[in-house]
Amino acid sequence: MKETARQARAEGRIIGLVPTMGALHEGHLSLIAQAKRECSPLIASIFVNPKQFGPKEDFAKYPRAFETDSEKLKHAGVDAVFAPEPVEIYPNDFSTYVNVEGLSERLEGRSRPGHFRGVATVVIKLLQIVQPHRAYFGRKDAQQARLIQKMAHDLNLDSEIVICPIVRESDGLALSSRNVYLNPDERRAATVLHRALQAAKGELDRGVREVMQLKDVLQRTLSKETLATVDYAEIVDADSFEPVVRVRKACYLVLAVFFGKTRLIDNLYVEPASPGSDDLVFHL
Amino acid sequence: MKETARQARAEGRIIGLVPTMGALHEGHLSLIAQAKRECSPLIASIFVNPKQFGPKEDFAKYPRAFETDSEKLKHAGVDAVFAPEPVEIYPNDFSTYVNVEGLSERLEGRSRPGHFRGVATVVIKLLQIVQPHRAYFGRKDAQQARLIQKMAHDLNLDSEIVICPIVRESDGLALSSRNVYLNPDERRAATVLHRALQAAKGELDRGVREVMQLKDVLQRTLSKETLATVDYAEIVDADSFEPVVRVRKACYLVLAVFFGKTRLIDNLYVEPASPGSDDLVFHL
Numbered sequence: 001m002k003e004t005a006r007q008a009r010a011e012g013r014i015i016g017l018v019p020t021m022g023a024l025h026e027g028h029l030s031l032i033a034q035a036k037r038e039c040s041p042l043i044a045s046i047f048v049n050p051k052q053f054g055p056k057e058d059f060a061k062y063p064r065a066f067e068t069d070s071e072k073l074k075h076a077g078v079d080a081v082f083a084p085e086p087v088e089i090y091p092n093d094f095s096t097y098v099n100v101e102g103l104s105e106r107l108e109g110r111s112r113p114g115h116f117r118g119v120a121t122v123v124i125k126l127l128q129i130v131q132p133h134r135a136y137f138g139r140k141d142a143q144q145a146r147l148i149q150k151m152a153h154d155l156n157l158d159s160e161i162v163i164c165p166i167v168r169e170s171d172g173l174a175l176s177s178r179n180v181y182l183n184p185d186e187r188r189a190a191t192v193l194h195r196a197l198q199a200a201k202g203e204l205d206r207g208v209r210e211v212m213q214l215k216d217v218l219q220r221t222l223s224k225e226t227l228a229t230v231d232y233a234e235i236v237d238a239d240s241f242e243p244v245v246r247v248r249k250a251c252y253l254v255l256a257v258f259f260g261k262t263r264l265i266d267n268l269y270v271e272p273a274s275p276g277s278d279d280l281v282f283h284l
Numbered sequence: 285m286k287e288t289a290r291q292a293r294a295e296g297r298i299i300g301l302v303p304t305m306g307a308l309h310e311g312h313l314s315l316i317a318q319a320k321r322e323c324s325p326l327i328a329s330i331f332v333n334p335k336q337f338g339p340k341e342d343f344a345k346y347p348r349a350f351e352t353d354s355e356k357l358k359h360a361g362v363d364a365v366f367a368p369e370p371v372e373i374y375p376n377d378f379s380t381y382v383n384v385e386g387l388s389e390r391l392e393g394r395s396r397p398g399h400f401r402g403v404a405t406v407v408i409k410l411l412q413i414v415q416p417h418r419a420y421f422g423r424k425d426a427q428q429a430r431l432i433q434k435m436a437h438d439l440n441l442d443s444e445i446v447i448c449p450i451v452r453e454s455d456g457l458a459l460s461s462r463n464v465y466l467n468p469d470e471r472r473a474a475t476v477l478h479r480a481l482q483a484a485k486g487e488l489d490r491g492v493r494e495v496m497q498l499k500d501v502l503q504r505t506l507s508k509e510t511l512a513t514v515d516y517a518e519i520v521d522a523d524s525f526e527p528v529v530r531v532r533k534a535c536y537l538v539l540a541v542f543f544g545k546t547r548l549i550d551n552l553y554v555e556p557a558s559p560g561s562d563d564l565v566f567h568l
Contacts, residue, residue: 002442009293010296012294093523095384095385095386095434096382096384096385096434096438096439097382097383097385098380098381098382098383098439099380099381099383100379100380101381102379103379120380121439125439125440128439128440128441128442129440150379150380151380154378154379155382155408155409156286156409156413157412158286158412
């Protein structure tokens with residue numbers, strides 16, 4: 001992989017990377033499509049990263065579908081698939097970790113201790129191996145995407161981190177490889193994530209900027225869904241993921257909710273239409 | 285700096301980097317000389333890295349000599365000097381750190397908490413900015429050199445880490461920018477580092493392999509020097525820096541000793557003359 005990358009760089013080509021854990025859905029394919037327009041060669045990686053799963057999480061049962069994934073990637077025009085074995089990425093004496101302090105302790109990091117250390121570490125390794133000019137991540141995992149951007153900036157990495165829109169089912173559920181865990185009742189209930197964000201967006205459209213009021217709308221909508229157990233529902237600064245009091249600059253409304261044993265996340269990105277403007281633009 | 289590196293790589297040239305904290309002595313210049321033979325362009329960096337100094341350490345008074353350093357580097361044939369300001373390397377919102385777990389907690393890491401986190405973080409940044417094919421470090425800081433090698437391996441960095449021999453004064457004192465802190469009595473006493481290592485080497489030459497016996501020789505030599513206060517005197521595995529019981533594979537004899545307020549380190553590297561051989565080769 002490194003040799004392929006070195007040669008492509010020597011030829012002045014623009015290397016794109018879409019890192020995935022496999023179990024590909026239309027969300028992944030939208031990243032591939034954007035990367036394909038901007039890069040050649042385009043590399044996709046498939047690696048279910050053990051270091052980003054907690055001891056009680058779903059590493060063992062995380063969906064794996066290498067054959068159909070490979071077909072999808074080939075069909076989408078990917079030039080090469082990088083699919084290393086765990087022992088190649090983490091040899092027995094492996095001990096070096098990257099930590100984005102602060103950001104990695106909040107929200108997802110608080111609910112999933114060690115998760116972001118695993119994410120940052122595997123991503124820096126993939127970026128060093130594949131040497132992409134551009135690497136693509138989905139906004140569904142908003143905190144992860146921001147963490148990787150921050151790492152790339154802080155450590156002077158040579159890859160631009162591109163964040164792409166969330167892809168949703170027709171009923172609003174954000175695509176996730178974990179959606180397959182849901183039974184039919186949970187699947188119906190899971191639309192509450194999108195409904196809650198829509199309700200908050202409605203308030204924002206009406207001019208509401210107070211986080212107390214907006215969180216109230218989120219929580220009221222979520223609480224009506226009996227199959228939903230809220231982990232967190234917060235409104236945070238889009239750079240630091242620290243709580244805000246009013247929506248003035250770019251913010252995320254972030255949700256993490258259990259449906260049975262399945263934990264799903266979703267978010268709404270809000271930013272001023274122009275610097276200093278009170279009008280907002282939404283990415284839902 | 286990144287643009288210079290990109291262009292040199294595009295031209296197929298071999299970039300060398302010698303990272304320094306300035307206050308250059310013959311030890312640094314020996315790294316430069318070796319790098320000059322192997323690389324073009326050759327970059328030297330000068331950056332007194334605040335993150336690798338503890339709160340009670342000598343960051344403020346660490347010797348700085350930018351003008352004479354620049355002269356020395358020019359004279360040694362360096363093609364460019366990279367000398368960033370602290371705020372360029374660590375902007376206000378900087379929060380990403382690299383940690384080589386295990387190795388960074390032992391010996392120097394135990395005596396200087398946070399030191400190796402600072403070292404690993406600044407070195408990965410310098411390697412990303414300068415993009416060297418080869419980066420050169422002195423064996424005087426043996427644990428640091430090993431830590432950087434391990435980081436480069438674990439994180440798949442594209443730079444080869446080259447470790448170069450210790451340069452010594454005629455009386456055996458290893459060159460260090462901190463030697464200038466010593467008063468004349470301490471300067472004389474500081475030769476005990478080399479004398480202790482020589483005494484242990486004598487035992488190794490006589491066939492002694494037991495660490496208990498070798499440490500005894502180190503400690504007896506050090507204890508005779510009243511101005512010396514031992515921080516540690518250990519014999520460790522050259523890869524992991526964990527204690528060993530017998531000298532069988534590559535090892536370091538490592539010393540850290542205070543002379544007044546000045547803390548100096550030194551070491552002797554020992555390895556089998558050939559795999560499995562009982563004969564030893566020494567790097568003193």
